[in-house]
Amino acid sequence: MKRYDKDLTLLRELSLLFGPSGCEGEVADTIERALPSLCDSYTRDRMGNLIALIRTGDPEKKQRRKVMISAHMDEVGVMVSELCEDGLLRFDTVGGIDVSVLEGRKITLEGACGKISGVIASKAIHHKERKDRNKPTPMAKLFIDIGARDRAEAEGYVSVGSFGTFDSEFYRFGKDGAFVKGKALDDRMGCAAMISVMSSLMGDRPKADLDLYFCFTVREEIGLSGAKVVAQRIAPELAIVLESTAVADLPDTEDAKRVAELGAGGALSVMDRSTIYDRDFLAFARWIAEEQAIPVQLKKYVSGGNDAGSIHKSGVGVRTLALSVPTRYLHSPACVASVSDYHSVTRLVEAMLRSMTPVLP
Amino acid sequence: MNNSYESLAQEIVALSSVMSVSGYEARGMDEICRLLGKGFDRVETDAVGNCFLWKYCGRDGAPKILVDTHFDEIGMLVREILTDGFVRLVPIGGLSPSVLQAADVILYGKEAIRGVIVSTPPHLRSADENRLPDCEELLVDTGYPKEELEALLPIGSPVGFAPVYRELLSGRLAGKSFDNKACAAIAAHAISSVPKEKLAGDVVLMLSSYEETSRLGGASAGAFSCTPDYAMVIDVNLATVPDVPKVETVPLGGGLSISVSAATDLNLTRAVQALCKARGIAHTMIAAASSTGTNATSIQLVDGGIPTVDIGLPLRNMHTYNEVIDLSDAEALCSLVEAFVCDREIADRFCGREELPR
Structure with missing residues (x-):
């Protein structure tokens, strides 16, 4: 089977884009530019979600199966909350970022004159009491330094409400470049996988009569809100959510707490904090994976949540599946995933879509 | 970025990117020679990982001036x-x-x-x-x-x-190991750019080893072997952040800092302060009562005592991979080093040693 985004050009481009929740414009613009050749028609809705449709089989057929495939475009980030007299900025997090990964980081902020760089400043270790050195520095004692000498200079570049993201390199590492490191792999890997699948389906359309809605959603990181309205409008019968999942696979983690394993394929969820997944759909996914020898694993520990939480309860209810790329250090500037898992997810989604028939499995 | 800053900024970034974790300074030696060697007459190393860059004034019996910047990194x-x-x-x-x-x-x-x-x-x-x-x-x-x-x-x-650098507003730079390679790059830039006949003596820039792990490590052995008449120690200094009392820090963008300390030479310190005033070089005086917390402490207790002055470059986020410096401070430091190594008055005053009674 063809290997999509083999050299990770697509994932690299998407990872480096600026797209904190509520500020997904740059990611949406970039994907939208590619959409004309990736689908039959598309819309950008008033919330900023991109909805792209591929119709397969006989377009005259009335009985069609509606499937929603979704990945979110947003990433965790920061927002400026106060411009201090000395030119430093106070800030808040957008989405769940653990305070321990903030101190000392490079940040990209968006403001009146475009993007600027900043660094999260704090008290140096020399001024910290010994007992505080093992504790994350609390938000109240962290500031973004953009280099402004005073408030007036800072006001020329940013304002209260300016959004920011981590500024972090994207690179492959490990033996034979088997792993990838970058910011926002959650969920640009899902977005990249969808684009690869769309490109392949457009080149060789499935025969079955399907309406495939590929949805690039907004604001997942602050509470699953973009996918909710999209699912209501499309009212699909089936939904596949492409995500990243935390893994908890460090050497000192006890087996019972491990969520998934890097390199063992995409992770299918049975249950997480927001959803109990459809059993038949899950069985179908596992059967296709086995049939086509695509590596897949089950998420072993109930944790996290994703757009499935709002999709499966929308309208009259949607049979929903979540397929995730296991990702270490989620919501940090240095997320790590396995390149082969990312490719497995892409392959499995395509294989499932190619095996769907207009009647229920 | 201001043009006058640009080449200095590039030199600071290039030198800071050389890996020199304490104890492994020697691994970067070829790279140091490539980056700094052409501005000096001789480069040598010693048994404890110090690197000496000599620039000679060409006169016999001239004073020896030591400029120390530690070169190791956390x-x-x-x-x-x-x-x-x-x-x-x-x-x-x-x-x-x-x-x-x-x-x-x-x-x-x-x-x-x-x-x-x-x-x-x-x-x-x-x-x-x-x-x-x-x-x-x-x-x-x-x-x-x-x-x-x-x-x-x-x-x-x-x-x-990993060496990744960013330019901030107001000519500030963020990146790794500006502590203390920014100071090393600035000192090298200053000394290299002075024509040799203007030098007040033979100048040795010592890139000293393992300051981060032991303040009595590389620098004291290095100062012992190059036997200078007087010395300037340059290290980064903690810059102002909201969470720390102002008196414990120096302002970023306020120029270099000069320590007044019982552990350094008061006369040399005053002479350097006067030099800054005369040249209009922005500086902040700080009181570092019993210790400067830098190599100055050890260098001035070597070889019968070496008059030493302690100079600081303000730096924020010390010991992170995003230390922040202000290039206007870097430029002030550069001007001072140039003026210091050319100052004949200081050379005359601090050159030579008293004979022991026989």
Whole structure:
């Protein structure tokens, strides 16, 4: 089977884009530019979600199966909350970022004159009491330094409400470049996988009569809100959510707490904090994976949540599946995933879509 | 960025990118020679990892002027190879676990490989868990199988931060190891740019070793072997942040700092202060009562006593991979070093030693 985004050009481009929740414009613009050749028609809705449709089989057929495939475009980030007299900025997090990964980081902020760089400043270790050195520095004692000498200079570049993201390199590492490191792999890997699948389906359309809605959603990181309205409008019968999942696979983690394993394929969820997944759909996914020898694993520990939480309860209810790329250090500037898992997810989604028939499995 | 800053900024970034974790200064020697060598007459190293860059004035019996900038950087060492590509580290120098989570590092074994220091995502962290692992328990994720890591990374291999630099507003720079390679680059720039006939004596720029692990380490041995008449020690100084009393810091962008201390030479300190005033070089005076916390403490107690002045470059986020400096301070420091090595009055005053009674 063809290997999509083999050299990770697509994932690299998407990872480096600026797209904190509520500020997904740059990611949406970039994907939208590619959409004309990736689908039959598309819309950008008033919330900023991109909805792209591929119709397969006989377009005259009335009985069609509606499937929603979704990945979110947003990433965790920061927002400026106060411009201090000395030119430093106070800030808040957008989405769940653990305070321990903030101190000392490079940040990209968006403001009146475009993007600027900043660094999260704090008290140096020399001024910290010994007992505080093992504790994350609390938000109240962290500031973004953009280099402004005073408030007036800072006001020329940013304002209260300016959004920011981590500024972090994207690179492959490990033996034979088997792993990838970058910011926002959650969920640009899902977005990249969808684009690869769309490109392949457009080149060789499935025969079955399907309406495939590929949805690039907004604001997942602050509470699953973009996918909710999209699912209501499309009212699909089936939904596949492409995500990243935390893994908890460090050497000192006890087996019972491990969520998934890097390199063992995409992770299918049975249950997480927001959803109990459809059993038949899950069985179908596992059967296709086995049939086509695509590596897949089950998420072993109930944790996290994703757009499935709002999709499966929308309208009259949607049979929903979540397929995730296991990702270490989620919501940090240095997320790590396995390149082969990312490719497995892409392959499995395509294989499932190619095996769907207009009647229920 | 202001044009006059640009070449100085490039030199600071180039030198700061050389890996020189304390104890491994020698690994960067070829790179140092390439970057700095052409501005000097002779480059030599000694038994404890110091590097000396000499520039001669061409006159016999001229005074010897030492400019010291320590060249080592904080970092980590490989402590233990674990399974699944994880490696346990041990810190070198003062590192806070709170700035290491999710940091990009490079492991310098038989080849340089990239790694990411592990962190716990909020999804998996329990609310009451407010303690980070000790530096000695830190893991780095390398993506190599254990057997290959064992071959690639001998225990004790140095680990440094990945060199990524950003320009901020007002001519400020953010990046790794400006402590103290920014000062080394500035001093080298200043000394290189002075025509030799203008020098007040033979100048030696000492890139001293392991300051971060032991203040009595490289510099005192180095000062002993090059026997200067007087010395200027340049190291970074903690810049103002909101969470620390102003009196304990120096303002970023306010120029260089001059320490008044019982541990340095008061006459030389005043002479340097006067020099700054005369040349209009921006500076802040700081009171460092009993100790400067720099190499000045050890250098001035070597070889019968070397009059030493302690100069600082303001720096924010010290001992992180995003230390911030202000290039206007860098330029002030550059002007001072130029003026200092050319100052004949200071040379006349501080040259030579009293004979012991016979």
